[in-house]
Amino acid sequence: MPAINSPYLVPFDGSFRVADAPTTPPKDAPGKKESKRRLADLVDELRELQRVLYADDRHSVLLVFQAMDAAGKDGTIRAVLSGVNPAGCHVSAFKQPSNEELDHDFLWRTAKRLPERGRIGVFNRSHYEEVLVVRVHPEYLGGQRLPGSPDNLDELWEQRYRSIADHEHHLAENGTVILKFWLNVSRDEQRQRFLARLDEPEKNWKFSEGDVREAEHWDAYMDAYEAALNATSTPSAPWYAIPADDKHVMRTTVAEIVTKTLRGLDMNYPEVDAASRARFDEMRRLLGG
Numbered sequence: 001m002p003a004i005n006s007p008y009l010v011p012f013d014g015s016f017r018v019a020d021a022p023t024t025p026p027k028d029a030p031g032k033k034e035s036k037r038r039l040a041d042l043v044d045e046l047r048e049l050q051r052v053l054y055a056d057d058r059h060s061v062l063l064v065f066q067a068m069d070a071a072g073k074d075g076t077i078r079a080v081l082s083g084v085n086p087a088g089c090h091v092s093a094f095k096q097p098s099n100e101e102l103d104h105d106f107l108w109r110t111a112k113r114l115p116e117r118g119r120i121g122v123f124n125r126s127h128y129e130e131v132l133v134v135r136v137h138p139e140y141l142g143g144q145r146l147p148g149s150p151d152n153l154d155e156l157w158e159q160r161y162r163s164i165a166d167h168e169h170h171l172a173e174n175g176t177v178i179l180k181f182w183l184n185v186s187r188d189e190q191r192q193r194f195l196a197r198l199d200e201p202e203k204n205w206k207f208s209e210g211d212v213r214e215a216e217h218w219d220a221y222m223d224a225y226e227a228a229l230n231a232t233s234t235p236s237a238p239w240y241a242i243p244a245d246d247k248h249v250m251r252t253t254v255a256e257i258v259t260k261t262l263r264g265l266d267m268n269y270p271e272v273d274a275a276s277r278a279r280f281d282e283m284r285r286l287l288g289g
């Protein structure tokens, strides 16, 4: 399954640079109204594509979302999947790991939530937290009780990138179509959104002191994203770095990539064989039709 042609595809040769990745849409991007109209069409198409995905029953789809706080993960997931049959998709959010989760290898908790054939699984945060937040705060490794204490952490991250890439390659070879989105919000836009959460009473509930403190580690996060995306963007599990400062264009861009990818899959409604069809007349008679 080749990755689709998109200006936001993270190349597979390690040349991705956060500093060059746009956080705003191109000048000729559609406005809010046109973006919403296009999104509505894509949502309709995605609904139909999921129906064939289910009937065909050979592929599953995994959408991974990673981003800094307030980049709009939740809103994007809601907007893009709003038309899909709720029985056909499943959203999992991954927060700080529980004690039980910490007692397993780092891919265990996300592996349990992988989509079955015919379904779309969405990860709101994912196994990538293990090379993002944990890389920014290596003290979290203490709670993971890994055997031996790696004195060279760079080696540990390389090991984890390899584990992730191998795992995703295995899933892809067994029918999972994986698309990964980094919603790339600028630091200034994030700051404006935090301020709006303080200033607008109906947004107060979203405000988190922890988010403001985490943003102090901005540069370390950007380094971690750059390293992780370069190490794990592959033809079988490509990353897309989507400009996130304009929510409407961002949502439509994600929907376009998902829809285009699914359109490219060889999926069909199963054909009824001649023997079964021959029995249709008898069934019609039984039904009094």
Ligand code: ATP
Residues within 6 Å of the ligand: 069, 074, 093, 094, 095, 096, 097, 124, 125, 129, 130, 133, 134, 140
């Ligand atoms: P929202 O704020 O919209 O509810 P969220 O995904 O930010 O969504 P929070 O509960 O605010 O949810 O934050 C979850 C926190 O858990 C994040 O700071 C994230 O980095 C952290 N986290 C996720 N996975 C891990 C992990 N494996 N190890 C350590 N921290 C993790």
Ligand code: MG
Residues within 6 Å of the ligand: 069, 208, 211
């Ligand atoms: Mg949060």
